[in-house]
Amino acid sequence: MALAVAIWSVASNTARDEERRNRHTEHYALTSQQRIKTDCLNREVVAMSQCISEIIQSSNEEKRNEADLQAQKGMDRWAFWMLVVSTFSAVVTSVGVIYVALTLREARATTAAAIRSAVAADKTLIEAEKATKHAELSVTLASEALIATDRAWIKITCDAMTDLIFEEDIISLSVQYTYENIGDSPAINVTIFQPEIFTDASKAIERLDEHVETCDRTQKYNSVINSGIPMFPDQAVSEPFHFVLDTDEFAARIEEIDQYQRDDAVGRGTLAPTVLLFATYRLPGDEKNRITGVMFSLRWVGLDGVAFDAKPKIVAKDMVDLSSTGFGSRLS
Incomplete structure (x- = not known):
């Protein structure tokens, strides 16, 4: 989700920068024409050519500077949102690690409880077997005692x-x-x-x-x-x-x-x-x-x-x- 927000924000700012760059391009073109009319048309052919060339170079330099500035802004925005996404991912990962650790602890506790229950069940079974054997022995002894009193000798x-x-x-x-x-x-x-x-x-x-x-x-x-x-x-x-x-x-x-x-x-x-x-x-x-x-x-x-x-x-x-x-x- 954080990545989606970052992409939306960067795309939106890039569109605004593109619109701003187009306006600046139009402004540079009008400004260059105005300067050529004002500063260069009244000169001789050689001087006029040199003047126009200087004005065009100056305009191109400003356009490159503006493009570099917009590119730096775009990179800054990407870096910022990548930092946000990375921080968010780290937080989510930390929460996940904590959850896994808690899950493992609960699993160990459940396993230990199951082992204790199994041991208790074994002890109960052993006691039950002992009780059964004692009961069988008691029945046998009672039967033998009854036989001994009434039997043939x-x-x-x-x-x-x-x-x-x-x-x-x-x-x-x-x-x-x-x-x-x-x-x-x-x-x-x-x-x-x-x-x-x-x-x-x-x-x-x-x-x-x-x-x-x-x-x-x-x-x-x-x-x-x-x-x-x-x-x-x-x-x-x-x-x-x-x-x-x-x-x-x-x-x-x-x-x-x-x-x-x-x-x-x-x-x-x-x-x-x-x-x-x-x-x-x-x-x-x-x-x-x-x-x-x-x-x-x-x-x-x-x-x-x-x-x-x-x-x-x-x-x-x-x-x-x-x-x-x-x-x-x-x-x-």
């Missing part, structure tokens, strides 16, 4: 039915084992595993851990242990079983363990044969396999920590302490 007991006989080649014992649902709801798919006897508790624990691992693995791959019997509360299953253990294996195990015991250690030279009973079952509406595994160690009645050596003998059944070992049992 399989209890296993074992009693000696005959004397414990140590012969030259075998060790034998007949027992009566009982699996009983002592819980408040039915147990389904109850599967009772084959009873086993081992030279000592550590061997029985190894076998028990194998049972537990197999149970977990078969559950993971859609267990094939799914054709057991149901057991209602207070219902029991009881069966006799006859165990046979190799005497040489029992004696070798005693010698192996004695290598790690002091000479005066209690129970040195003896070992407690261990019976393992194991069962799996499920709760109604639950696909998880539950287990009950119990080990029963054979010891002398009344002699804490003392078990049996491998020498031939007959131990009356009322002298056999067939007690469960809680440290090696499994229950879920």
Whole structure:
């Protein structure tokens, strides 16, 4: 806009200067004619010619001076308006720079606010996830607590039915084992595993851990242990079983363990044969396999920590302490 005003002003002044120059040209022509009539016509031919030439030269000089003056005025006007336009442009540019700076500052502030909002949103999301996990855990714990109070529980007991006989080649014992649902709801798919006897508790624990691992693995791959019997509360299953253990294996195990015991250690030279009973079952509406595994160690009645050596003998059944070992049992 300032440039348009400058062009209009310069053009207007140029037109006025042109008009003024035309008037001056006419004035110079009349003045020159008047001077020639007055000063030159009454002279001789040579003098008259020289006089006319001087008057014309003087008139041309004045016209050139007037043209130079008008040109200088035009240049001054252009310079002035260019200064005005440049100043106006500088002001506009400064305002624009300030506006851009303010815009950038607002943009940075907006970006920082957006970042803070995103961080706050992430924290809120994390807190929400934590709250969800806590809620899920609370529901799981409440459900487990409810199941624990009303669920089925399989209890296993074992009693000696005959004397414990140590012969030259075998060790034998007949027992009566009982699996009983002592819980408040039915147990389904109850599967009772084959009873086993081992030279000592550590061997029985190894076998028990194998049972537990197999149970977990078969559950993971859609267990094939799914054709057991149901057991209602207070219902029991009881069966006799006859165990046979190799005497040489029992004696070798005693010698192996004695290598790690002091000479005066209690129970040195003896070992407690261990019976393992194991069962799996499920709760109604639950696909998880539950287990009950119990080990029963054979010891002398009344002699804490003392078990049996491998020498031939007959131990009356009322002298056999067939007690469960809680440290090696499994229950879920």
